[in-house]
Amino acid sequence: MIKFGYTILYVEDVEESVTFYENAFGFHRKFISPEHDYGELITGTTTLAFASKSLASQNFTDGFIExxxxxxxxxxxxxxxxxxxxxxxxxxxxxxxxxxxxxxxxxxxxxxxxxxxxxxxxxxxxxxxxxxx
Missing domain, CATH: 3.10.180.10 (2,3-Dihydroxybiphenyl 1,2-Dioxygenase, domain 1)
Known part of the structure; x- marks a missing residue:
């Protein structure tokens, strides 16, 4: 069985993005990493997460479309x-x-x-x- 666990959006500022979704839609943060390069919101059964573009660059060495x-x-x-x-x-x-x-x-x-x-x-x-x- 496969479970849809999360969607990650790659953003410039994780803290700002999490705060926007908290304010605009009423979600609550699950956590933000100490480096502020990854964060998750409590949104139901599927997590909405944010990772910094710099973290994405480490994972996708050929680049990505921002x-x-x-x-x-x-x-x-x-x-x-x-x-x-x-x-x-x-x-x-x-x-x-x-x-x-x-x-x-x-x-x-x-x-x-x-x-x-x-x-x-x-x-x-x-x-x-x-x-x-």
Missing amino acids: SSLEDKPFAIEIGFIVENVPEVLQKATSFGAVIVSEPVEKPWGQVVAYVRDLNGFLIEICTEVENVV
Whole structure:
């Protein structure tokens, strides 16, 4: 059996990124390493983690593509399921998230909005998908 354990975002400043997610979305930090190059948030069964770009450089000697607000977002997103999309969207933007798409109700009834975090990573803020028959 395989368990999806975590997603790691490579960022310039781990402490700043963890603090942003705590403030914007209400998550709580699990820990930050003494070197401040790695941190995790308590987000449910799958951990959202952050590692410094310098740590990533040690792991990926051939380099990697960095996320930035100045560039288009990667073709991947983090999804946060919430009850009130407009409320969470407003809170996230008050802490620096950048709106990509205002809330829209999809044909299957789900409400979806998109923002980018301080590092340019794409976040979907959405309601739960109800059972579709």
